[in-house]
Amino acid sequence: MGSNYEKENEEQLINYYAENTVFVAVGKNLNESESVLTWAVQKFSGKKRICILHVHQPHLLTFFDGKLSISKFKQRAVKALHESHMQKLHKLISQYVLFVSQMGVRADRMWIETESIEDGIVKMIAQHGIKWLVMGAAADKHYTKEMAVLKSQKAIFVYEQAPVSCHIWFTCKGKLICTRERIVNDPVVYTSEATESQNSNLDTKESDNTTRLGSAGAEFSSNPQPVDLNTVTKEAEHLTEEAPDRHSLYSDVSTEESESESLESDVLTEAEEAEHVRLNTLVADTLSSEPHVVAKEPGPVRIDRMAGENGSPPRLTFRERGSILRACSVDFSSDFEKRMVLYSPKNCSTSHDCIDIEKEDYQSEGNSQLSEFRSSIRSVSSEGKMAGKDKLQAPRETHGRLEQAISDAENLKKLAFQESVKRWKAEEDAVDAKRKADAAESKYIEQIKQRKSTEQALVKQNLECESIKEEYEKYMKELPIIQDQCFGLKTQIRESETAAKELEEKIISAVELLISFRNKRDQLQTERDNAVIERNNLKKLEQRRTSALSGLQFSTFSLVEVGEATCSFDPSKRIGDGRYGSVYRAILRHVHVAIQMLPDDGYLSQQMFEHGVEILSRIRHQNIATIIGICPEARSIIYEYLEKGSLEDQLTCRGKTPPLQWQTRVHIATELCSTLIFLHSNNPPIYHGNLKPSKVLLDANFTSKIGDLGIFFLTPQNQHSNSVYIDPVFLKTGVLTRDTDVYSFGMIVLRLLTDRPDTEILKDVKCALQKDKFESVLDFSAGDWPVNQARTLARMALRCCERNLTKRPDLGSDIWSVLEPLRKSCDAQASSCLQKKENIRPPSHFVCPIFKEVMKDPCTAADGYTYEEDAIRGWLESGHTTSPMTNLKLPTCNLIPNHTLQYAIQEWLQRCS
Template identity: 40%
Template sequence: MAVVSSIPMMGESIGSMRFHGIDSPGSRSSRTEIMEEPVSRLIEEKVYVALGKDVAKNKTTLVWALQNTGGKKICIIHVHQPAHMIPVMGTKFLASSVDEEGVRVYRKMEREKVHMILDEYLRICQQRGVRAEKMYIEMDSVEKGIVRLISQHRIRKFVMGAASDRYHSRKMRDLRSRKAMFVQREAPATCHIWFTCKGSLICTREAAIDDTDSEYASPHASISGNNQVQTLSTPESDCPSNISRVQSNDSVQDLAHDGSLIGQSRRPSSDRSSDTDKGDRAFRAGPSGSDAHLRQFGRSESAPGLILVEENSDHSSPRSFPNENLDDAFYDQIRQAMAEAHNSKQEIFREVSRRHKAEEIALDAIRKAKQSENVYSEELKRRKETEIALAKEKEELEKLKREREEIMEELRSALEQRTVLENRIAESDRTSEELLQKIVSAVGLLQSFRKERDELQTERDRALREAEELRKIHIQTPDLRLSQFFTDFSFSEIENATNHFDPTLKIGEGGYGSIYIGILRHTQVAIKLLNPNSSQGPIEYQQEVDVLSKMRHPNIITLIGACPEALSLVYEFLPNGSLEDRLNCKDNSPPLSWQTRLRIATEICAALIFLHSNKSHGIIHGDLKPANILLDANLVSKICDFGTCSLLRGNGRTSSSTDFKGTYAYLDPETSSSEELTPRSDVYSFGIILLRLLTGRPALRITNEVKYALESGTLNNLLDPLAGDWPFFQAEQLARLALRCCETVGENRPNLKTEVWRILEPMRASIGLSSFHFGPNHHHRRIAPLYFICPVFLEVMQDPHVAADGFTYEAEAIRAWLDSGHDTSPMTNVKLSHTSLIPNHALRSAVQEWLQHHR
């Protein structure tokens, strides 16, 4: 029995059509699917390049993008920053203060300039044969504008500069531009960014994977069948592109014109059972009952595209079945069926060809639809942006209208004020005329005053000459001069002055004895009554008399007289007590300000220099401490208690008539071991007193606390808050000076006259305190005004400059301070807002005039 495979009817849909091929043992079936190319590959992606106004400097970035990104289309983007100052009549004004027409004209000029710059970039691209377009946005922040453009346009490839060309180096690997760092940090992760500098790639920020960019399968329908058709053969004239030859292990020969077999095909009997399908047409061979059958249609001239194959291997005849067993009618039916099958297959191939064309048209339509969707979304986005911009412009217009009304109101008030000012000007003119008359009279008075000044200067010179002569006389007769300062008092006078030593008049008491306040010869005095039971009482008495009766200094207590009968010493009365009491605010006394403390330190230094440089023999106090420093009514300090002092002989050694004494916290470590006083012993005690004036803390272990504060930068926390706000530079300078005075080795301590005084005296002058007439040099000094003194150098400024803290410094001093790494104020220790310096020309002129006048 022969079987012909079923042929689909013309009414069936092409998508469900099945094609059957030769099912030979060696044939392979395959399933073919037509996939659509992803639309994203069809749309050419642009490379965006951010460029600035300077074409010469930004050209290297554009050239790098043209040569290295592989983009066939470049988009130049630019962020324009509208100017805040509008030039009008040779002067620039704020845009808000210029009329709308002027701002609009200037903005138009700005935009035209931007377009000219962008056109220049486009010409560069055109010269290199690359398509390019331009895009720009107006924003105050360039980096924010770039990020906004990347987000709005969903930019995937972006190139921008990493830094200015002057920062480029071969070792450059990081971004040097604040804008580039901001874009790298804030730009969408889906954007791939190249950062370049001077035509070299500095770094790249890779884009993150985005699911929206994945490729989708083609919507083309696949052509398949249940029997897994391998190929379909058609005449070359019908569909040459789809023709392929049938592959089979059986030898197949061409059919004759009348349909008879020219060759034979042999197949194993095991393959024959699978040759029949449901719904196939069956054709019997004849009355002989032969099992020969037609398995498939093959290629022949009468039925193109089909091949006849016979499975009966026993026939020796060249025909597929015997003519004597088949009548002509039945044979005609076979030929008719074969012709119909051939026509059906040709129709099917035509339908397949039409379907391919329809699929190509559908694919083009899908591509165009995708492009249209993108264009529509972009247009929709631009429309929304335009609406938002229009709404903002409306708001700004309303705001400008309100501002205009406010300006008109201010103009009306300004006109009113103008009228008032004109009236005041008229009054000022009248007043100026009156002042002019007064000036004329004042000039006359000034001339008379100058004449009187000249006369006074002449008298002063005469007085100075007389004083110099008297000084020489006093030097020649020192005993006569000193005897004028000392008086002997009787015991009865001492007793009456103290009301018989009334306990209510006692103001102090210690190992040395008691101190009473009294009235002696109509003068309020302090009477020190030494302890007669002490073995050192008479010695200390005589020591103070010998020392204090022979010298006078404003900062050493004045010995008015003595009573040898009662071992009593009479001093000037100092109402403010000791420095120790004032540092501790005893009896709720007000604290000492930092200016007063600085003055007291200078006074103590001057007194010590005076003592150590005494011409006949130097004097070493030996027990210098705040309790032995008294303050008068004006808080002027005076050193007292010279009973334990030592005299410095010509051989450099000391001699003392008393046993060595001293207070531990203020005692020189070298003196403790050698029990011999030196001038450096007083320097050590003076250093401890300086630290106490700065901090207000107890003397014990104070040096260690100040050292730690200086090393850790916490000196401000250690300063005494009761003294007010110390100038940080002066406080730090005093602290370091005090620590030098407190060195354990005496040779490392500074000299009071050559080192310490040169630091303290300018500090005193810088706070407006008058120069001390009994300073170490004993000569008159001209003190410059406070604002002429540099707070750092403490000298008259030659080139004054104003810093960010508002203080004026010598240019050399403040530059050295800033160059050493400081970013704080030398006066307040507060961080400076900037490091710019402004020359103070007015102060410089005043200083030069003052120097010429006093030169």
């Protein structure tokens, strides 16, 4: 029970790991596999684990005979070679892991050693139950935009042979080419062709492949798989054919053997025939008793001649005997250049152990076999001589040639080993020399770069010195002129000081007058009550004017009326100038209006322009600027006039206006959200497309109204600016959607919260929220924000600015649920503040004598009294030439701004708030 429970837990863990891990197949070159890894990390980062999957092809070692013999390797050399390959493999995989970690993702590792890369990938999928795999569809250099099919043979093999339970993505150069969908709970078990071929040879030869799964230093071994040694033999023969040095070692011997064979055919007698039969039989028995060594001569030796006709003992020529001797005394040094590591589950204690092969054993065994073979041949030779004495004396030349062939085989073995050692050392020296040359070349190139950079810096410094010298000469020439200007400025300063003294005297006289007014306090109180009544009457008139304006039908004005209202487009009447033309303030038919002059670019015909403006005028909402009429001749649109200008003007304190309080800003954001919900809920929906603070207008009570609605459809699209308030997705596609206005709304909310520069606002707010320092970016000139609610609103605004459209919130549900509670708290706080303000009475010198209200732009007139600028200008423009306070004639109509009093009024207002 315990073992079954542990096995079930282990299987559950393996299945869990496979289901939540994406395996990325990589090659032996980081640059070629970089695009596949990058695509996988970008797609699955934070969703699934990443595991690097690699198939390592082991290097092969072959012999002259084309067969594998474990006892013929040198242990230390093979172990060093194997460790070198393993170090390269671990270094390669470590580079992949480091590359992925630099992208902020931790990766596991899995690799296998096998000859076929595609078959190894399929085996690992089947053995480890891999569910998700990413691999290359082709090399990056073969990528084209029209590429839609697999070009790599490995990818095609994996696509066709991999288990259907694995979902595979094929990419090329960071682009997804095709996908093979997985089929869950498929009962079919994958068996590759290579595996079937190997299983068919299990009765003769076996080998195993070792799979290593690396995660945090852990290694696991897969089940040993059989290897077809016939295939290995063919590869060894191929490698043998590629080594011309081996053939050259035996060229001379082959020549001598051919000569000996011709001589042998001449001198052999019937007496020697029996000796050859016995010798051939002994050689055949020797070869058959050695299962791991089969003679294979690089030259034209035929093994099938060892079996005589009709089952008779084989007859070997002298050349074949020499070939067999050379095969039995295998040249270790030449074979050692082709390296291969063998694994055998029968000869290893565990599946991870590798058979260590030692060159000394190989040499000792070869020498012992050679000695035995030599002694057997000599014994056969002696027996042949004894038999020959009875019949016919054998020629001594034949035995001498046989002894010479044995000696030559030993000498050739030693010579081949020495040549191999020399060649090995020469290769190491060549690699070392190449490495030093590369290091010297890189150092030389670096020195050249440093020299070029130094020369460039020197040239740059010389140019800077010349420019400084020219500036110095220029300043020296301008110095006399500046000195003359300085004298004139001093004169102006003296005049200003004189004027300041005169103003101080006037202020003193004004203070004296204020003191005298204390005696008339009761009278002023009565006048104040009358002024309150008049103010209420004016408010009623204003309400009537607003209602009349809202009920005003769409009108058409002539160019003459527009010209007269703007005083022939006097620049002093201009209140705005932008990409959509100039905006003038005017009075048309006793109504204050704003006239927007659109550029005549021929984008729309006159009829289409009039029709478009008429449609826009039908859109009525309390927070949308009302279109009163149109002037077709001037191609202009007439809007209602809003006293406080735009939101941009208020945020930048244009005209020295005080900063907007946070309660007002919250109300503006709420009104904008409600207006956008109204526009988007129409059928069909209406989109603004260019919403920003300069398009949000404010009336006298700081009620926001959206302007320039529909201008997007009346002007060419290529004239729209790429400001930070416009959705980047819209700039890319040119298609207006609800998300376009949501993005602009989010940017406006961030501006209301922080009042920071437009280009840095997103970056600053993100960093502040990540570092939990949101208070550092809040605009506290707007008052004491409720920090927690403001932080929630900032996060919602950042979601509005997401590049991914699916992550942006909805105006009606998500954004309104955040703004509505904040607006209610503002209203509650505003009501309490209003009750406190009613009990606070402003100082009398802060109140305008005409409007009876606290002054915003106080100006001192020639009579010494201070008035609200609009009030005194309206008094003078109405034709009055006397003082409103003393009824005396004013000596001049000039007005002087009283900045000192203005600052005092602003401080008092801030204390009251």
